Amino acid sequence: xxxxxxxxxxxxxxxxxxxxxxxxxxxxxxxxxxxxxxxxxxxxxxxxxxxxxxxxxxxxxxxxxxxxxxxxxxxxxxxxxxxxxxxxxxxxxxxxxxxxxxxxxxxxxxxxxxxxxxxxxxxxxxxxxxxxxxxxxxxxxxxxxxxxxxxxxxxxxxxxxxxxxxxxxxxxxxxxxxxxxxxxxxxxxxxxxxxxxxxxxxxxxxxxxxxx
Numbered sequence: 044x045x046x047x048x049x050x051x052x053x054x055x056x057x058x059x060x061x062x063x064x065x066x067x068x069x070x071x072x073x074x075x076x077x078x079x080x081x082x083x084x085x086x087x088x089x090x091x092x093x094x095x096x097x098x099x100x101x102x103x104x105x106x107x108x109x110x111x112x113x114x115x116x117x118x119x120x121x122x123x124x125x126x127x128x129x130x131x132x133x134x135x136x137x138x139x140x141x142x143x144x145x146x147x148x149x150x151x152x153x154x155x156x157x158x159x160x161x162x163x164x165x166x167x168x169x170x171x172x173x174x175x176x177x178x179x180x181x182x183x184x185x186x187x188x189x190x191x192x193x194x195x196x197x198x199x200x201x202x203x204x205x206x207x208x209x210x211x212x213x214x215x216x217x218x219x220x221x222x223x224x225x226x227x228x229x230x231x232x233x234x235x236x237x238x239x240x241x242x243x244x245x246x247x248x249x250x251x252x253x254x255x
Contacts, residue, residue: 044085044125051127055081085125086132087147092121095154097161107162108241115180115237116230119187123229126188133181151177163248172244179240180233187229200225 046055046063055078061068075081094117096110122129136148152173159169193205200221201207209218 044088044128047085047127048125052082052131082131082135083145083148085128086135087145089122089125089128089132090136090147090151093118093151095151095158097154097158107158108245110158111176111241112234112237115176115233118180119184119229119233122184123187129184129188133185137177137181159244164244168247172247175244176240179236183229183233183236187227187232192225 046059057071057078058068060081061071064071075084093114095114122132136144141149155173155176156169159172160166164172192203194203197203201218204221204224206214206218206221206224211218
């Protein structure tokens with residue numbers, strides 16, 4: 044993870060890892076067959092912080108919306124501590140057949156299904172809700188790591204963000220958003236988006252049958 048944090052995913056090679064461990068790179072292959080295995084391990088390490096809080100007795104009066112907010116903010120902090128792995132985290136944890144993904148990548152989905160089922164969603168609704176929630180959370184993380192300052196010493200927002208490189212005739216609206224983009228608050232925007240997602244999910248909950 045240190046190698047990826049410092050230089051990005053492309054810097055992680057068996058040779059580089061062997062050097063960091065002061066070992067022959069061939070020795071690394073006895074523990075991991077290739078780089079893909081290493082990346083899966085790094086992704087699982089970050090996803091280990093994707094934990095959905097649940098009461099021990101699976102209480103039906105669980106505040107599932109609060110649980111979703113707590114989970115999202117905790118996972119956001121953990122993921123942004125290693126921004127270079129975030130794009131790989133998103134692609135590897137959501138790609139390929141479910142049954143072929145490492146168990147650590149599937150655990151959050153199982154916990155979300157448990158949460159939504161106890162909240163009153165039917166099976167199809169719980170799966171839809173879990174996909175919608177993780178889709179929004181992962182996309183937010185991708186957007187947030189891209190909200191980076193290009194020239195921190197500049198005082199003009201257009202220059203700080205590097206938006207001066209954009210043709211003003213082709214991207215007038217984007218350039219006009221410089222001040223708003225410069226004031227980006229990832230935690231606040233995550234919460235605003237969660238409010239929309241949660242409101243939509245509430246509308247999909249099963250309506251109890253009226254007493255006869």
